[in-house]
Amino acid sequence: MKHRTLVAFLALAALAAFAPDASAGAKGPWEVYVDPTFQSANGSPGTARNSADGLQYIYCFTSAIASYTYGYCGAQTAAGVSASCWTTQPQLIQAIHGMASDGGIAFTWDANGECNNIVSYKGSVYETKQP
């Protein structure tokens, strides 16, 4: 039940962020958002990078240490609220590998800080990273 709520929450957040305007195709921004209550974070790496606050970020990576391969996602809001999760689950690591450079990321975590859901968004609506 909690999982469904989370997925619905993430979908609504994505839709709200990219509501079309009258003059152009739908586009971001999608600020980084962290919800400690629902243990979820989401946002667009492009929007985070282009933001003026100097605090926002959202990203994921995978790393291999000898026989240990893990994935990690981290996010921080403009207010400095941060969230992190890690995973060794192959499906979630695969989701990280499939991420677009300019897209959207959402993730949720459990009490141990382990990721239990990683979403990779791709599409025209996401902000492109500027230098």
Next chain:
Amino acid sequence: MTRARLLWLVLPASIAAAFAAGLALGGSSHEATAPAPVPASPPTAAAAAAPRGLSADEVRRIVRDELANAPARAAGEAATDKADAEAGDPDALARAHEVLAAGMADGRWSIEDRAALRQAIVRLARPQIDEIFATLFPAINAGQLRLDRGVTPL
């Protein structure tokens, strides 16, 4: 004495003298060139090689034993390596906990903390890394550990 009688007297003496001379001159060379006694049955390879140390049969047995034991030995060495990798480095684990404890104490996760943790975790075994991550990330998510500006946890 007739000539025929004289011949009968000289001839046996000449034969005896020739025989004695032959013995005196050729006795030692006869021993040197004598063929080796023929064995009753052909010698086995083992018997032929015996004076050099290991017999061919022994060498074969040793090679067979080595080949038979090699996989077990290799597996044993691999198991030892795996056990070492699974055990991880206790010093590195202690260091990782130390870094986390220091971060928790001041509530900050600095770039130095991150660097120290990175150095430690590469020497840890899988369960130890899980253990460290299960401490680090909940602390960040609970706000007990605040990341310094621009610093990521890992």
